[in-house]
Amino acid sequence: MESSRPETDVSDTPLMAPLVIGEQDPVSLETREVVFDLHDINVYYGAALALEDVTMKIHKNVITAMIGPSGCGKSTFIRSLNRMNDSISGFRLTGQALYHGNDLYATGVDPVEVRRRIGMVFQKPNPFPKSIYHNVAWAPRILGMRDGLDERVEKALRGAALWDEVKDRLDRSALGLSGGQQQRLCIARSIAIEPDVLLLDEPCSALDPIATASVEDLMHSLKRDYTLVIVTHNMQQAARVAERTAFFSLNVYDGQRTGVLVEYDDTTTIFTRPTDKRTEDYVTGRFG
């Protein structure tokens, strides 16, 4: 499906392959439940402001992509959503980050419980040095889901489109799998504990195109049961996969670089009729 003709004049832009926007209908957000409600989020590392005044809502069972040039705070942002930045010294967040109405950063909130519901898949596949079965079964067992563990593992591996490839070698080491398989194993591991949200931080950047395609197909089927938020460097990937896209960019104040949310809209809009000139410059390849 070709992108509709942009209304802005891009005749002087460098030649670019046509953007293929995924076949999703634009999302009618009024009926969708809000999962994350973020107001004026500022993230500091020590004295440095890494992210400034991010306000956005993320909706249920929708794939939301974060795009933007390197260093503009996309990873910082997504890691703030499940308290993964807590272990970084100097990290401080101000503003209100509501998850299903609950403040994620209120005192007394248990970050372990937050991560139980909001899982994360990382850029480089990081399976545990255990067997395939135990990679998937370890966390559920620890979290108390001991009944029907075998079924749970199978369901997770099927959900990650990996079952057929590994069902005969579940007790072999996970480190023997290919990159794409390892990443799908990491996804299976995350969905085995039945989270609510899955955050994916550049999940395909370490994978070859075939593995990337299989993970992207997977994301389309996962969004039925989970809410997905994905950070990607690859604009085309955002166009293929996401229904909503947020464009982050960098502001430079006296040499200090701060990430800002420039525009957040339906993917089709971002790529064909962006409101902000910075967005247009980025998606047409003029910078970034």
Place this chain on the structure above:
Amino acid sequence: MATIDPTRPLIATGNLRRRRVLDRVARGGAMAAAVLAVAVLLVVIATVLIKGSSQISFDFLTENPQKIDGTVGGGIANAIIGSALLIAVATAMALPIGVMIAVFLTEFSGAGRLARPIRLALDLLNGMPTIVIGLFVFGLLEEGGVQTGFAGSFALAIIMVPLISRTTGEMLQLVPRELRDASHALGVSRWRTTIGIVLPAALGGILTGTVLAIARAAGETAPLLLTCSLFNSNATTINVFGAAVPNIPMLIFTDYDSPYPIDHARAWGAALVLMAFILVGNLTARATLARQRRMIPR
């Protein structure tokens, strides 16, 4: 414009010649020093080998000494057993504590400001004279009472803890951060991550570090001098908690003190056994550790 004729032959003259000579002298000196260090080690090993190998036999290793006024015969079995017992008890105490200290320092950011003073304290403990440690343990556990093998083990454990803690800490830091991230992202708590993911990944290195610590403790004499030296040299004692057990370092010490040449010979034999154990332990542990450091995925 070059100040020397560039077409002249390319050999050193004048100042450069002098510097080259100096360079050779310095290099020769450094090499000589290195050779000297190795030579000392080789001389020690050779001496012990020559003087002790005549003693080594199956009987030597399996029979108790028969020290009745210089009678010929007997071996050092009770000392071997005793040393093994002392080390076993010491390791049982030092290993958990050393590992827990390392876990605290590397895995829990609550350590933060405490980390440097704790590491300094461990380094100082490592350098503490072992006779002082022996005296301390004597005063703590045995003053006015009876010597026990346990006290000797306690002193050895104090010596082993800094070593185990340091190697374990090093191995824990080699475990890639992404494994911990993956576990946290699954909603698993810090402690469970450490026990279920980090420690198993570092296990090989931890055990190897323990072998190194054992190799050190096996040869320590001063701590045992005060805490575990009064024992019946002719019998096997295994009551580590109630009495002093015979051990190799003390056996060497007392045997060489004795007027009988047969006891001197036994001392050399025991020295050979001890040295062989420590050398083999050190070499295999270091080789294994080097291999493990290279294998951990980064």
